[in-house]
Amino acid sequence: MSTPPRFDRGHTDDLMSFLATSPTPYHAVANAAERLEKAGFRQVAETDAWEGGTGGRYVLRGGALIAWFVPEGAEPHTPFRIVGAHTDSPNLRIKPLPDTSAHGWRQVAVEVYGGPLLNSWLDRDLGLAGRLSLRDGASRLVNVDRALLRVPQLAIHLDRAVGTDGLQLDKQRHVQPVWGLGEAHEGDLIRFLEQEYGLAEGEVTGWDLMTHSIEPPAYLGRDRELVAGPRMDNLLSVHAGTAALAAASSSGSLRHIPVLAAFDHEESGSQSDTGADGPLLGSVLERSIFARGGGLEDRARAFAGTVCLSSDTGHAVHPNYAERHDPTHHPRAGGGPILKVNVNNRYATDGSGRAVFAAACEKAGVPFQSFVSNNSMPCGTTIGPITAARHGIRTVDIGVAILSMHSARELCAAEDPSLLTSALVAFLDG
Known part of the structure; x- marks a missing residue:
């Protein structure tokens, strides 16, 4: 394999800015749309008639975005190459009657x-x-x-058992x-x-309101490698x-139609009009x-x-809990993107899908790793199996290995985001 692309710190700097300015799915798709518009894409409304000419287009619906680029010479039966992802993250969301108080505290x-680490x-x-x-419909x-x-948090003086029994949080009360x-x-709040x-x-x-940590993203470590x-x-x-x-939209030799499908509500099951289990992607591709x-x-x-790469974060081997991982599959931070496999179809990857991703990584000069869950641990899932089953398209589950998944603050290697992007560019280029 060729030498991996040099670490692009500018890409990671831009990712950190994207994270900081995208506290909700609605902000995330607005920021993504702004970047695509700078690349020449234009928004189309679902209520309008669509033209079939070349160029980049995108649809926004709530916290979801579908964007695609039609190259010169594309025919009606030209296949798609899709990068799938989701815009939502576990958090604390505001109830319809938000104003409450107890014992002199306004709350x-x-x-x-979703499933946050509370x-x-x-x-x-x-x-x-x-x-x-707003009242006028805007x-x-x-x-x-x-x-x-x-x-x-409750002071340890009022809960001495926390030191021996661990922290126990009631989702309603605490x-x-x-x-x-x-x-x-x-x-009051509104x-x-x-x-x-x-x-x-x-x-x-x-x-539709939610809380977020205001602490900005940061480089971490002696060499700022995290x-x-x-x-x-x-x-x-x-x-x-x-x-x-x-x-990919600037490539002059596309043989497929590249697509980005960024769905909402993955963390709660994807069953919504903006989720992967809804009709949005199929409707856009058909139109x-x-x-x-x-x-x-x-x-x-x-x-x-058509082929879809379902890109979502995965688990890097944890240095303090290595026994929780499969003993022969230890994805490492900084080792490049991961290919997720589960024979019970919690991930959609099969052998032919692996070949597609391996080819993209080889073309990009990017190393990749394989992730399989420990047989004794329940395996999570992604939009991948949903996309494959709903639309009948070949789907491959990939991502970047991180620690502290579902925490208010997660951790990855600083170079892995740019390695993932290089692999995705090669995949969309076909």
């Missing part, structure tokens, strides 16, 4: 989203971000990126953040956001896929085919030749 009622959210300064729905992205809320003193009044963003009182009629930051699962892949699609004059036969031919 915000939250619901646990202890990582304790005693951490939290901001508030998301989407406001929406507004908001991000209060300062210390606004905090989930205070993770409600405080944000002030006194008694709560109905509408009025605060209306004032913060210059909106009239009562203008906000709906909201990156610590929030929401790497899975904005690391969204960022890599966006960069790869922008790069692209039909806009180029194709029919059902062209759709069947295009899907039969």
